[in-house]
Amino acid sequence: MIHHDKLLIIDFGSQVTQLIARRLRELSVYCEIHPYHKVDAGFLANFAPRAVILSGGPASVFAAGAPLPPPTLFDMNIPVLGICYGQQAMMHTLGGRVERGHGTAEFGRAYVTKASDGVAGGDLALLQGWFAPDAREQVWMSHGDHVSQIAPGFKVYGTSPNAPFAITADPARHFYAVQFHPEVHHTPKGAKLFENFVRLAGFKGDWTMGAYRAEAVAKIRAQVGDAKVICGLSGGVDSSVAAVLIHEAIGDQLTCVFVDHGLLRLGEAEQVVTMFRDTYNMPLIHADESDMFLSALAGVSDPEVKRKTIGRLFIDVFQKHATAVGGAKFLAQGTLYPDVIESVSFSGGPSVTIKSHHNVGGLPEKMGLKLVEPLRELFKDEVRALGRELGLPPAFIGRHPFPGPGLAIRCPGEITAEKLDILRRADAVYIDQIRKHGLYDEIWQAFAAILPMKTVGVMGDGRTYDYALALRAVTSVDGMTADTYPFTHAFLGETMTRIINEVGGVNRVFYDITSKPPGTIELE
Ligand code: XMP
DSSP states (O other), X not given: OOOOOEXXXXXXXXTTHHHHHHHHHHTTOEEEEEEGGGOOHHHHHHHOOSEEEEOOOSOOTTSXXXXXXXXXXXXXXXXXXXXXXXXXXXXXXXXXXEEOOSSOOEEEEEEXXXXXXXXXXXXXXXXXXXXXXXXXXXXXXXXXXXXXXXXXXXXXXXXXXXXXXXXXXXXXXXXXXXXXXXXXXXXXXXXXXXXXXXHHTTOOOOOOHHHHHHHHHXXXXXXXXXXXXXEEOOSSHHHHHHHHHHHHHHGXXXXXXXXXXXXXXXXXXXXXXXXXIIISOOXXXXXXXXXXXXXXXXXXXXXXXXXXXXXXXXXXHHHHHHHHHOSEEEEEOOOOHHHHOOXXXXXXXXXXXXXXXXXXXXXXXHHTOEEEOXXXXXXXXXXXXXXXXXXXXXXXXXXXXXXXXXXXXXXXXXXXXXXXXXXXXXXXXXXXXXXXXXXXXXXXXXXXXXXXXXEEEEETTEEEEEEEEEEEEEEOSSSSSBEEOOOOHHHHHHHHHHHHHHHOSEEEEEXXXXXXXXXXXXXX
């Protein structure tokens, strides 16, 4: 098995810790994020990182029980980079001093200049090629406390108006500390700092998708042996990539189950079945259970009841078909890294449920199955890269996300066969328009929703009384927040005309201009 050098990110609860991992992955460096309370001396010895980064975080080193890295970290003879709170925790542990900000808090854009005490910032390996020629560089600050005295052995390499110790280092021991956040977009040359850091730490940059593929295949074979595996295929990118990868590893020991709940888009079931059964030649059960789902949903208009009903039936159907496979010991899932990072919660409590998300939760325990999750270490764009590496068609890899409960949550109010039919055809026209105008890849997700109301219209010389549609299109990085896509009026007008002319049963079209927050992306 290929062995990668590993970088450990100790998470102190910053909102942007995941971005540190993103920046490192972009440099082909393998890294893992672990919460500070799990990282003790034993963990460190076992993980054996080649370098460590201490993230930012909301705590104050003055607080009782303040989160700190294990002191043994600094005896391991490996490079350490402290960011924001990580810098303060580092100074505090190594004998420097941190103070409460009195007028020294800094939030937002700031400029760091080379230290003027004769130390040339450019001589520090971390800063090679970093400062602009005028010895100034834009950074993003977000701190209340600040370091007032650096630890023995450290020197100053950069200062900002409110952070005299914006960049400090003890080059002999390879300890580096920055008060700002190099991982965020608003520190334009932040990536350069990470590049310098991993280079000075000796990383080879061998975390490529080709290597990942070979390694994942070997791991799946070792985990599964000659047992059977079942995989729920939704037609989405994650479960598809997982299925193709597992199929490469174990061939026909894998059976995919595609549950058609009658809430898919136009032609979607056929596309998925054709691709997996015909192109990939994978054993695939196409479970057409639309009648069962739609009759269970008849008369249901509460969004949570819809979601729970679909989730429950999905598990039942999946279980029924999985049993037919006979003796499967493993369930494959397309779980991604952002789903598994154990984030540091300072409030302690679980976050509020906005919506019950649809997944196969509870299924493995109920069926006594073990999980195979070959994408657990990947971010979404890495899954797409792996999909390309595995030869999945580009159009498939670039598909917008589609939710597990499908069209049910794009049909507020009661779900009827008539409404689903209108919605399917209108959505197809809308997506066709977006593709024709070359906008598909600029948009995170676009879809039509059918509203629970009819309105009056006039077509030809006649009165109409038909459904109204809402069109939605958003840009987003991760689906957590989103902005409305700024279509031109000409595009919207043309789309409205096409939908009303081509679909029938619709006489009014709205464009949803709600961002997230306050709206969610889906209507329910
Ligand atoms: P919301 O509507 O919560 O959606 O802003 C954020 C993203 O998640 C998708 N979504 C789901 N995906 N099962 C899924 O697999 C679900 O139950 C589900 N609900 C929402 C949504 O399409 C968007 O991309």
